[in-house]
Amino acid sequence: MKAKFSTCLSLSLLWLVTAALPANAATGKFVLSNHPNFVSTAPNLGAEDPAKIIEVSIWLQPHNRAGLDALAKALYNSASPNYRHWINRSDFATLFAPSAAEATAVKNFFTSNNLKVVKVGPNNFFVRARGTVGDVEKAFQVQLNNYQVAGQTVRANDRDPYITGAAASLVRSVAGLNTSEFQHPMMVRSTSLPTGAPAAAAAHAKSFAAQAAPTLPPDFFTTKCFDGVVTETSGQQGAFPFATFKGNHYFETPTSAGCGYTPQEIYTAYHLNGLYAAGHDGTGQTIAIIDWCGSFTVQQDANAFSAFFGLPPITASNFTITHFPTASTCAGPNLEINLDVEWAHAIAPGANINLVVPPSAFFQDIDEAEYFAIVNHLGNVISGSYGAPEFYVDPTELDNGNLLSEIAAVFGIATNFSSDDQGDGEAFFGVKTASYPADSPFATSVGGVTLALKPNNTIAWQSGWGENQTLLTQEAFIFDPPFTFGFVGGAGGGPSGHFAKPSFQKNLGGNFRKTPDISWLADPFTGGVVLITEAGQYPPQVWFTVGGTSLACPMFSGLWAIANQEAGEPLGQAAPYLYSMPAGTITDVVPVSSTSNVTASIQESSTVTNKYNASAVAGATGPFYSAIWDYPFDQDTAVVLTFGTDSSLTTKVGWDNVTGLGTPIGKPFADHFFVKPAVTK
Numbered sequence: 058m059k060a061k062f063s064t065c066l067s068l069s070l071l072w073l074v075t076a077a078l079p080a081n082a083a084t085g086k087f088v089l090s091n092h093p094n095f096v097s098t099a100p101n102l103g104a105e106d107p108a109k110i111i112e113v114s115i116w117l118q119p120h121n122r123a124g125l126d127a128l129a130k131a132l133y134n135s136a137s138p139n140y141r142h143w144i145n146r147s148d149f150a151t152l153f154a155p156s157a158a159e160a161t162a163v164k165n166f167f168t169s170n171n172l173k174v175v176k177v178g179p180n181n182f183f184v185r186a187r188g189t190v191g192d193v194e195k196a197f198q199v200q201l202n203n204y205q206v207a208g209q210t211v212r213a214n215d216r217d218p219y220i221t222g223a224a225a226s227l228v229r230s231v232a233g234l235n236t237s238e239f240q241h242p243m244m245v246r247s248t249s250l251p252t253g254a255p256a257a258a259a260a261h262a263k264s265f266a267a268q269a270a271p272t273l274p275p276d277f278f279t280t281k282c283f284d285g286v287v288t289e290t291s292g293q294q295g296a297f298p299f300a301t302f303k304g305n306h307y308f309e310t311p312t313s314a315g316c317g318y319t320p321q322e323i324y325t326a327y328h329l330n331g332l333y334a335a336g337h338d339g340t341g342q343t344i345a346i347i348d349w350c351g352s353f354t355v356q357q358d359a360n361a362f363s364a365f366f367g368l369p370p371i372t373a374s375n376f377t378i379t380h381f382p383t384a385s386t387c388a389g390p391n392l393e394i395n396l397d398v399e400w401a402h403a404i405a406p407g408a409n410i411n412l413v414v415p416p417s418a419f420f421q422d423i424d425e426a427e428y429f430a431i432v433n434h435l436g437n438v439i440s441g442s443y444g445a446p447e448f449y450v451d452p453t454e455l456d457n458g459n460l461l462s463e464i465a466a467v468f469g470i471a472t473n474f475s476s477d478d479q480g481d482g483e484a485f486f487g488v489k490t491a492s493y494p495a496d497s498p499f500a501t502s503v504g505g506v507t508l509a510l511k512p513n514n515t516i517a518w519q520s521g522w523g524e525n526q527t528l529l530t531q532e533a534f535i536f537d538p539p540f541t542f543g544f545v546g547g548a549g550g551g552p553s554g555h556f557a558k559p560s561f562q563k564n565l566g567g568n569f570r571k572t573p574d575i576s577w578l579a580d581p582f583t584g585g586v587v588l589i590t591e592a593g594q595y596p597p598q599v600w601f602t603v604g605g606t607s608l609a610c611p612m613f614s615g616l617w618a619i620a621n622q623e624a625g626e627p628l629g630q631a632a633p634y635l636y637s638m639p640a641g642t643i644t645d646v647v648p649v650s651s652t653s654n655v656t657a658s659i660q661e662s663s664t665v666t667n668k669y670n671a672s673a674v675a676g677a678t679g680p681f682y683s684a685i686w687d688y689p690f691d692q693d694t695a696v697v698l699t700f701g702t703d704s705s706l707t708t709k710v711g712w713d714n715v716t717g718l719g720t721p722i723g724k725p726f727a728d729h730f731f732v733k734p735a736v737t738k
Contacts, residue, residue, distance in 0.1 A: 085221035088228055090452035092199075092214050093235060099204040105212050107191035112175065113233035114185040114421055115163050115224070116457055117155035125153050129466050129499065130560075133633045143469030143627060146180075146432060154180035159227050166224035170196035176382055178425060179432045183232075185382065185425070197231060206449060207486050212236040229460075230453035237450065238418035239349075239443040241393045242478035242492075243607035244546060244581040246315070270321035271365055278317030278602060280510045282583050283684055284308040286653045289695065291530045297662055300535045304655030304671070305684035307582065307698055315689070317586045317602035318508070320366050320403035323578065323612075325514035329404070329723035332619055337727060339405030342618040345436025346401060346611065347427055347443070350387030351378070351414045352394040354590040361598055362399045362588040368406045371398070377411045381429045385416045395589045396603050397442055397611045404615025407622075411435045418443070420454050424461060427472075431465045437627045439465060440614035441474045442607035444492035446482055447553060455493055455555050462499035462630070469627035472497075473614045475606035476504040476573040477549030480523060480704030481714075484544055489705070491572050492549045498559035501617075501632040502572035503610045504716050505548035505579020506646055507682075507700045518682070520649040521715030522580045522604075523547030523703020525677050529657065529685070529695040537659045537667055539697070541676030547703035548579055548606055550714035561633045565712055574632045576646065576716040577609035582686075582698060584608060616721055623731040634730075635718055642726045646716040648680035648701060648708050655683045655697045675699040679707070 119125060128144065131137040144152075160181035164174045172188035190201055197218035204211050214234040287306040292299040309315030324330045332338065352358075359371045369375070376398075398410060413435060415426035423443070430439060447455065462472045477492035479485040495502035505522040524547055528540040549572070556570040565571055578585060581604030591599045613631075621628050628634065635643070654671035661667060674697055675683050681701040688694040706714045 085219050086225035087217045087219050088231055088453065089217055091217045091231055093237065093449055093451040095204060095206050095449055096202070096213050096215050099206045102203040102205055102210060105190045105201040105203060107189060107194070109190045110187060111190055111193060111233060112185055112187045112421070113172070113193055113231060114183045114425065115166075115231055116183045116229045117159055117163060117181060117227050118229045119153045119182070119460070120155065121153055125463065125467065129463050132467060132629065141469065141626065141629065143629065144467045146434070149432070149467070150180045155182060155227065157181060160184055162223040162227060166220065166222055167196070169222070172196060179429060182428060183425060193234070197234065199234065201234060207446070230457050232421040232424065232454070232457070233419070235451060236419060237445060239420070239423055239445050240418070241443055241605070241607050242475045242549070243393050243396065243442070243603060243605040244478060245392070246581040246584060246602045246604070270319070271367060273319070276314060278314045278319070278586055278600070279308065280316070280318060280322050280514060281308050282316035282509055287685060289685060291533065291535050291695070297660055298535045298537060299660045300530065301658045302529055302655060302685060302695065305651055305653050305682065307684040307686040309686065309689050311689045311692065314600070315602070316583055318510070318578070318584065319586055320368070322510065322514045323403070323585070326508065326510055326516050327721065327723045328725070331724040332727055337619050337623055339408030339615065339618040339622055342405065342438065342621050343409040343411055343436040344401050344405065344614050344618050345411045345413050345430045345439045346397045347413045347415070347423065347430065347439065347441045348391070348394045348397055349385070349415045349418045349422065350391060351380070351385040352389070352391035354390045355394050355398055355412070358390070358395050358588050358590055358598060359398050359402060363402065366403065368402060371402065371410070375409045377409070378414060379411055379430070379435060380414045381426045382422065383416050385414050387416070389592065390590045392587065392589050392601065392603065393442065393607060396587045396607060397440065399587055400585055400608060401440060401611035401615045404612050405618040408615065408618045424457055427461050428464070431461065431468060431470055434468065434470070437470055437621055438614050438618050439470060439472045440611050441472065441494065442610045444475055444477045444495055444549070446486045446490045447493045447496050447555060448482070448486065448488050448490035450493050452555060458494040459497040459499060459556065462494065462497045466499045466630045469629040471617055471629060471631050472500045473503055473610055473617065473631065474500050475610045476502045478546050478605045479549055480544060480547045481551050481706050482549065484704060489551060491551050491553045495549070495572050496553040496556055496570055498556050498570050499630060501630060501635070502574045502717065503606055503613045504550055504573030504576035505604070505606045505609045506576050506716055506720055507580035508578050508583045518649050519644070519646050519720060520682060520701035521548060521646055521703055521706070521708035521713065523701060523706065523715060524580070524582070525675055525699035525702045527674055527676060527697040527699070529697060531694045532691060533693040535659060537661065538669060539657055539674050543676055544702065544704045547706070548573065548576065548715050550706050559632075561636045564636070571714065573717040574635050575613060575643070575718055576720055577612045578604070579606050579609045580604050580700070613721070616723060616727060620727045620730045623727050625732045628730060638726070638729060642722055642729050643719045644722055645710060645719045646708055647710055649682050650680035651682045654681070655685055675702065677702040
């Protein structure tokens with residue numbers, strides 16, 4: 058369907074285009090807040106090599122930002138005559154894009170400072186140049202130093218850049234001075250791995266809905282993640298110390314692959330089968346997945362994955378790889394890319410996938426690839442399984458990412474981002490922080506849950522994904538008291554410290570944007586299976602159980618593609634719709650507890666026995682579900698996994714900062730957007 062654009066709105070904004078542009082600064086101008094706050098507190102490791110060649114980009118100010126904001130608001134207001142009348146690229150360029158003359162002014166700034174222009178972005182939104190660190194420092198009047206930040210070395214400018222000449226008033230931000238990177242919030246569970254494409258692989262039939270679940274080989278992953286209550290002992294009876302542990306048991310043995318969910322099991326758990334039976338599988342939609350570096354084996358791995366689970370093959374007709382701004386030079390298989398492609402395809406098997414590959418995880422490369430995907434409409438759903446702690450990101454980059462999601466919004470394109478895997482962030486970054494770009498008011502933030510299934514693959518329970526771990530024994534040594542590691546990982550969430558609360562969150566407290574909005578499967582201990590080629594392995598393909606909000610994001614992006622299919626037109630950003638969804642479309646994930654949580658009794662002598670209740674063993678209070686995990690690589694090591702303990706974040710009735718509104722109930726969720734075709738006579 059072609060994008061619609063209101064003539065009335067177009068004319069009302071056009072006058073802004075013809076208004077006089079700002080006068081050029083005679084001497085120059087600082088680009089305010091264009092340096093990260095860590096430069097004043099992080100250890101300075103010294104100046105960057107002045108002879109090193111780097112690339113930097115200047116992002117230009119859009120025209121008529123107020124008009125763009127007004128348009129974004131109107132397009133998602135059901136009472137507006139412009140509701141879902143998405144803008145097209147031509148009108149967008151006319152109304153909001155920087156001019157060729159403005160891009161030339163920026164190019165002249167670069168060349169006058171001995172920097173070579175290498176690229177001008179679509180619609181003149183950015184100009185990229187290359188040169189030595191020394192020349193970049195002179196051009197922007199900054200010092201580039203290396204800093205130690207959260208265990209990593211990051212180059213950054215020590216102050217805001219200064220722009221001279223005609224370009225001074227045109228610059229929105231400068232990228233590339235800072236080498237901060239996005240990270241994939243992906244977690245892989247250690248396990249005994251089945252290898253190769255199983256012999257039971259099902260051939261794809263013409264009708265996806267007609268496919269039965271494949272017969273799994275005996276060494277494959279099981280849905281029996283928790284196999285009852287056990288009593289385990291450690292030590293010799295009659296000798297001291299002697300320990301007795303009792304409670305729920307997480308299933309895994311040294312010869313099993315343990316727990317891991319297949320697409321068919323997720324279809325049943327989240328009520329997706331009815332969608333496929335009705336022909337709603339994402340046909341006609343395209344999911345653009347942004348993943349840096351690339352993976353040489355993604356297509357062959359995804360096809361082996363698809364063949365086994367009876368999914369359509371990945372071919373040139375439904376799968377594209379787009380490199381931008383340059384071709385990737387990374388080598389080898391990439392588990393994150395396989396995860397994103399395989400599970401987006403599993404949830405929306407009829408949708409096309411465009412894998413957009415920037416050359417690195419640097420903000421500069423990711424932003425430019427995302428913008429390219431948006432303005433060239435490489436997908437009507439963009440899935441980004443990555444993030445960075447908002448606290449450490451300079452404000453101009455936060456605003457740049459938010460602008461990209463806003464541009465996507467007016468094109469009718471959804472941008473979905475993982476909420477991260479570090480809970481509130483404090484244990485990993487030293488400060489509580491939301492994740493960027495999931496914090497954008499124009500994006501949808503996807504959190505995560507732990508999932509336990511019944512034998513028929515319906516949901517036994519869900520908790521917000523957050524895990525504590527406790528060491529009971531290691532190589533026959535008994536820890537008294539049990540050694541609690543505390544929080545080790547869980548869905549990110551919490552308020553932004555930068556972005557104001559969007560209107561769709563008006564009923565939530567506070568003044569700032571809150572994350573996440575929605576959630577799906579993310580716990581690696583109850584994760585999804587992924588197939589990938591491993592070098593030196595025979596057979597060459599290996600199955601993993603993978604989690605993290607990197608799994609939840611492509612799953613939700615697949616469902617959102619199906620919702621777009623049912624709507625018969627692009628829906629745009631998901632978050633504005635989620636907060637008014639009717640009952641029965643989203644499952645509210647609330648605290649989960651168990652009467653069989655793990656307890657410990659440790660005899661230190663014939664007269665001394667130390668007993669620890671479930672809270673003491675878990676190192677946590679409040680509702681949770683804990684289970685003994687017999688570590689598969691050492692029969693004398695036992696760990697307690699505690700689910701539903703996510704740093705300072707907690708689930709509750711209604712929206713919460715771990716799961717957002719909850720998990721989607723597939724068929725009613727997508728059917729909510731169904732538009733019955735008009736009857737023609």
